[in-house]
Amino acid sequence: MSESFERYRSNFLREVEEKVEEGEWVKMCMQCGVCAGSCPFGPHWEHSPQKIFMMIRAGKREEVLSSDSMWMCTSCYNCIVRCPRKLPITHIMHGLANYSHRLGMAPKGQPTRQFAKLFWDNLVKKGRVNELKLTMKHYFRNGFSAGIREAMAMKEIGQGMMKAGRINPMEFFGGHAVKDLSGFHAMLAKAREIEDRKKGFSD
């Protein structure tokens, strides 16, 4: 008896409600399918938001958290605009992506995730995005020769950006930072502490 009972306990839904940003909205989904049909990336990912929400309610923890669908979201907000129940679908998808990343269950080598991580690490260092280093890190992610090839292919755009003042080559040496860098770091650490306490992470 207890086994079949366990199957129908919505433990994972509860976990999502507690630990995923905007996760408490998931139960409001009525499975109409408008988000799935409105998504411009729709045919190209495995699980549409509609399907993800149903999987959460069905307790498919592994499949949901290791899915790459959340990482495919381009934040076009078409689903939010059309959802008849006004679920913040885009935000839930980002919340799920973040949660699976923290758990270490996100798919390895997923390009959006890789870039998001590069961007975050870059930003955190100085409190400002170092465009030059971000671009270089991104180009050279697959080794030196691949990086040169990619950089050469994008040469003209890069030069144009330098002319327009969008990229400064001097950023290579350190780069600019926010005024109170240690205060910025303390703020991030505090935010992280609050988030960890809320979501039950101990590290």
Added chain:
Amino acid sequence: MEKDIATNQTILVIGGGIAGISAALEAAECGRQVILAERNALLGGRTLQLYRYFPKMCHPTCGLEINLRRIKANRNLRVLTMTEVVGVSGRRGSYRVKMKIHPRHVNEKCTACGDCASAVSSEIPNRLDYGLGKTRAAYLPHAMAYPMRYVIDPSIVGTEEGKRARQACRVGAVDLEMKEETIEIEAGSVIWATGWKPYDASKIQPYGYGRFPNVITSVEFERLADPGGPSGGRLLRPSDGKEAKNVAFIQCAGSRDENHLRHCSRICCMASLKQTRYVSEASDAKSTVYYIDIRAIDRFEDFYRKVQEDPSVSFVKSKVASISLDEASGDLFLNGVDTEGYHRYANRHDLVVLAIGMEPESLGMALPEDVVTDSSGFIEGGFGAGAASSPLDVNRSVQSATSAALFAISDIHRISATEEAS
């Protein structure tokens, strides 16, 4: 001691649709004095604009005939048509009601012979057909109109055509000098039978109503199916007049949607199921119903089962995400994902019917302080009759009207009893 006392025993019913007629008759047949005010030139409201209604697939003229006989037989009921209520002030027991009577330009001598219509050639959009068809500018609003009197459209008053209509009338019924009148009456109780209106479908942007000619609403489809309608009862699509062979019905068009109407309009599922019958009875055409879930309320589940057995009708469990147009053929592609299996589809149809949601007609009207509405604008608390109080079908509108009539009667009694006691 200050108390609400009924200074007047008259019951005013606002709106002459099926609910208003029923409420007015119930109260009048109980011996109360009743005034029934209707904005249009005839009684019957939106029920009369239906081809047939569920579940017995009867024609609205049948029920109307019975009600018209009751109206004609009752001396307590006064019917005012082309009368718009513009202001209700006061409170329960003593209301002052301001009404505007629009000129019909035809007086009570009219014998409905139709000579004025024959004398006139200019045409106006037919209101009964939601503007799909046209009618002469001198017209009888419906074959079973009550009152059975022609109407001269204001657009031809003061023109040569207007004069021709007057000359054609052998009984002197055409009165081009008729002016708009404003009257004020007192009433002890007011029943709001103001009814509903279809939600503005062009606001549902992804469905392309107003941009794609072959996307129509369910109320317009009723007119297409009606032999008295603009296409003589043939299901001809608006873009090229071809017979529709592959009709899609989209449920919850505007309803159950926080971006549009937050309530379930309740009748649309049954209306679409009924309309699939029009399709299968007319020809070998197919129907497809796109739905979130079918809400065949109450005992109507039987009707749903019968439609499910019909091989020409299929069901897709999905709210359609968007519609795109095939310019060459005028056909439409319905895009979405099916909830039963999550299959992506782009289905071609030659006519799309939006099962449009119901909105209270009283939205935007100035209601007196003691009339309370819910979050969708429907009138709560007894004095709303029919679709003014909630999205209701014909059957339930009549029930709700009877209840409103009882409320009104007991109200004028209770309040006048208080007066005697004090």
